[in-house]
């Protein structure tokens with residue numbers, strides 16, 4: 001039974017937003033949403049979206065793309081997504097860009113994220129020994145062997161089907177999608193989606209590494225890394241996106257972060273490599289040469305949003321910390337891009353951007369170029385789409401924007417369902433919902449409070465685990 005119906009009536013809601021007296025007009029626009037809230041909260045099937053989420057055509061996410069301009073990224077000339085990138089303006093990636101050096105120094109010297117929290121919560125004095133200990137401890141189990149390009153891991157033997165005396169796994173694309181979904185969720189992924197490497201989809205695969213070695217699609221039996229190239233067999237047509245959560249409770253206290261999302265993602269990454277290899281399929285580690293947010297939007301894991309670092313999920317907001325990417329030849333049914341109205345909502349909602357201590361998030365509308373003049377000056381972004389772009393030079397990954405999104409909340413946070421269902425139909429209440437951050441607690445919490453709270457086992461609020 002929907003918790004919504006037992007806790008708040010439509011009349012109470014309309015009264016709350018000042019529309020109790022409204023008959024037709026604005027109130028009527030909202031009215032169709034309410035009869036479906038039960039469906040929203042009872043829907044838990046992996047591939048069944050709530051009614052307000054529309055599936056789009058393949059290779060057509062909710063942002064405008066100029067396919068004549070959108071091309072594979074030359075990584076020797078761009079420093080996308082790298083936390084401490086080296087410049088590539090001269091094509092050698094050998095010199096630290098002065099703007100990056102400037103903002104790195106700012107991070108180290110100013111601790112803006114901590115100052116931000118002190119200002120917001122006057123009793124907060126900054127991280128204590130137990131905060132530092134928690135952060136350090138959460139990274140202590142991050143030392144698993146990383147898979148190389150073809151997915152091999154030091155010290156881990158992945159037996160082939162023949163090693164077990166069995167034939168390679170056979171399944172229809174639909175069955176295989178269900179198989180990897182259940183397996184990957186068992187390992188700890190929350191969402192498993194797939195995009196096909198069509199001619200358009202291949203444009204999300206970077207042209208080369210930062211060192212200049214090309215990623216080449218070829219008629220080859222197996223993937224390989226040589227001295228001069230990375231080979232992607234043309235039969236490896238599917239790019240799996242498996243999304244893992246950040247510590248859902250603790251991230252609300254950021255900036256005072258742990259890096260547990262990466263720790264968790266590292267573990268899942270090794271599990272999925274083993275699984276696909278053991279089933280007899282290719283498992284190319286693609287996290288280093290594909291864009292997380294782009295793949296998320298094409299595969300339907302997330303929508304492109306103002307929070308351009310990862311994208312935003314209608315069900316999990318900005319809480320996917322790890323957007324794993326792996327290329328395989330396992331036949332899979334691709335999943336479709338989605339439209340839950342998030343990008344439309346972001347136009348008016350700037351909650352995450354206003355929560356950014358480093359002024360690293362765009363405050364304007366979607367655009368073809370970069371809102372940050374420093375990155376526009378050296379063209380440090382993927383051109384060819386109209387959207388929002390992270391101020392990559394400035395962002396030290398403090399995580400404040402992750403905890404602040406109004407789409408965070410899990411199934412039990414009913415107000416988030418109201419936001420989701422209403423904005424998918426009409427944008428007229430967007431400003432109102434965005435302003436409810438304080439009333440409904442979307443935003444950050446005093447880091448000290450976490451130590452007094454009853455916290456969920458293993459970092460995840462159970463309402464997110466579906």
Ligand code: SF4
Nearest residue numbers: 356395397398399401
């Ligand atoms: S964009 Fe997000 S992670 Fe980066 S500095 Fe701003 S709030 Fe922190």
Ligand code: SF4
Nearest residue numbers: 307346349351352405
């Ligand atoms: S906080 Fe608001 S602007 Fe930011 S990603 Fe979420 S919905 Fe969009």
